[in-house]
Amino acid sequence: MTAGKRASLDKIRAFHARMMAAAANSRDERLERAFNAVRREAFMGPGPWQIVVNRHYLETPNDDPAFLYQNVLVALDKAKGINNGEPFLHAAFLGVVAPMPGETVIHVGTGTGYYTALLSTLVAPGGHVHAIEIDEALASRTRENLATFEDVSVLCGDATALELPTADVIYVNAGVLAPPLSWLQALRPGGRIIMPWQANDRIGLAVLIKRTDEGYAARALMPAFFIPCIGASDPAQCSMIPSVGAAWTIRSVWLRHDREPDETAVAIYRDVWFSNSHV
Numbered sequence: 001m002t003a004g005k006r007a008s009l010d011k012i013r014a015f016h017a018r019m020m021a022a023a024a025n026s027r028d029e030r031l032e033r034a035f036n037a038v039r040r041e042a043f044m045g046p047g048p049w050q051i052v053v054n055r056h057y058l059e060t061p062n063d064d065p066a067f068l069y070q071n072v073l074v075a076l077d078k079a080k081g082i083n084n085g086e087p088f089l090h091a092a093f094l095g096v097v098a099p100m101p102g103e104t105v106i107h108v109g110t111g112t113g114y115y116t117a118l119l120s121t122l123v124a125p126g127g128h129v130h131a132i133e134i135d136e137a138l139a140s141r142t143r144e145n146l147a148t149f150e151d152v153s154v155l156c157g158d159a160t161a162l163e164l165p166t167a168d169v170i171y172v173n174a175g176v177l178a179p180p181l182s183w184l185q186a187l188r189p190g191g192r193i194i195m196p197w198q199a200n201d202r203i204g205l206a207v208l209i210k211r212t213d214e215g216y217a218a219r220a221l222m223p224a225f226f227i228p229c230i231g232a233s234d235p236a237q238c239s240m241i242p243s244v245g246a247a248w249t250i251r252s253v254w255l256r257h258d259r260e261p262d263e264t265a266v267a268i269y270r271d272v273w274f275s276n277s278h279v
Contacts, residue, residue: 006066009065009066012066012069013035013036013039013069014036015069016035016036016069016070016087017032017033017034017035017036018032019071019087019088020032020035020087020088020091021035021091023087023088023091023092023095024091024092024094024095025092025095025096026094026095026096026098028095028098030121030122031091031094031095031122033121034118034121034122035087035091035118037121038114038117038118038121039065040065040068040069040074040084040087040114041065041068042145043084043111043112043113043114043117043145044068044074044076044084044112044114045076045112045141046063047060047062047063047064047065047067048060048061048062048063048067049063049067049068049074049075050074050075050078051067051072051073051074051075052072052073052074052075052083053072057075057078070087071086071087071088072086072087073085073086076111076112076138077135077137077138080135081227082111082135082138082227083111084111084112084114084115085111085115085173085226089206089222089224090115090118092206092221092222093171093194093206094118094119094122096194096208096221097169097171097192097194097208098192099119099122099123099127099168099169099171100122100123100127100168101122101123101124101125101126101127102123102125102126102127103123103127103167103168103169104123104127104128104129104130104165104166104167104168104169104188105119105123105127105128105129105130105167105168105169105170105171106129106130106132106159106164106165106167106169106170106171106183106186107119107129107130107131107132107171107173108132108159108170108171108172108173108174108229109132109133109134109159109172109173109174109226109229110131110132110133110138110139110142110154110173111133111138111142111173112138112141112142112145113131113141113142113145113146113152113154114145115171115173116129116131116142116146116152117145117146117149117152119169119171120146120149120151120152123151124151127151128151128152128153129149129151129152129153130153130155130164130165130167131146131152131153131154131155132154132155132156132157132159132162133154133155133156134156134157134158134159134230135156136156139154139155139156140156142154158230158231159183159229159231160180160182160183160229160230160231160232161231162182163182164182164183164186165186166186166187166188166191167186167187167188167191168187168188168190168191168192169191169192169193169194170183170186170187170191170192170193170194170195171194172193172194172195172196172229173196173226174196174226174227174228174229174230174232175196175197175198175204175225175226175227175228175229175233176195176196176197176198176229176232176233177197177198177199177229177232177233177234177235177237177238177269178232178237178238178267178269178270178271178272179193179195179209179232179253179272180231180232180271181255181271181272184209184211184216184253184255184272187209187211187216188211189211189212189213190210190211190212191210191211192208192209192210192211193207193208193209193210194206194207194208195207195209196224196225196226197220197247198225198226198228198233199238199241199242199247199267200235200241200242202244203242203244203247204223204224204225204226205220205221205222205223205224205247205248206220206221206222206223206224207219207220207221207250208221209253212279214279215252215253215254215258215279216252216253216254216279217251217252217278217279218250218251218252218253218274219250219251220247220248220249220250237269237270237271238267238268238269239268239269239270240261240265240266240267240268240273241267242266242267242274246266246267246276247266247267249266249276250266250267250274250275250276251275251276251277251278251279252274252275252277252278252279253272253273253274253275254272254273254274254275255271255272256270256271256272256273257271261273261275262275264276264277
């Protein structure tokens with residue numbers, strides 16, 4: 001490219017996909033292909049767009065989609081503080097939870113469906129994504145945006161109260177005080193949950209939970225703050241709050257009806273508890 005000439009949108013998207021693959025810290029070459037194939041602008045509504053920087057909204061100069069291919073939050077509903085999440089963070093989520101062809105995914109908090117589309121691309125062929133969004137307007141936009149994706153079903157509802165199908169991956173896009181029993185029980189053997197664990201106002205960590213033969217292994221991955229998940233954010237359900245340092249030490253999650261909390265407990269809730277001991 002000659003100096004002073006802007007790259008085409010296809011090249012900008014291709015470079016964005018390369019950055020996402022690097023951010024994913026994964027050897028799975030499908031991640032770059034997925035980010036290159038799914039157009040972010042198709043899910044953001046008409047521009048110009050509101051970009052979030054340090055909790056401030058800045059409007060893009062015009063509706064050039066190139067502005068969306070940065071590591072930025074994009075407002076979906078500014079009044080409610082609902083945004084399309086930061087691509088680097090989601091690339092890391094996708095890299096660690098590793099959706100595979102043929103797997104079933106439950107996507108909690110779809111927004112307008114951009115990351116749902118990426119999940120759908122990664123589980124093809126043969127997989128399926130159950131997309132759940134509690135906000136009716138956003139669920140409608142997701143349904144419209146994903147109308148051509150035959151392996152996606154969209155449901156408007158509370159993912160903490162619904163009867164869930166069994167799944168290999170549960171991908172959560174809202175801050176969770178503790179994972180509901182229904183999510184853990186929906187996991188197939190080897191199944192994974194990736195979720196933002198927001199144990200209190202100071203703790204926001206991406207946590208990976210994996211169902212094993214012995215129970216549920218867990219580990220904290222990186223800082224991550226999302227808007228609260230309705231139905232899974234009631235502080236009254238917590239009887240032991242972790243310190244920031246202790247939150248990073250989690251190694252397992254236990255259902256209280258299987259095992260009551262012991263001296264390894266880091267955080268205790270009504271139905272589940274986190275331990276710093278391996279399963």
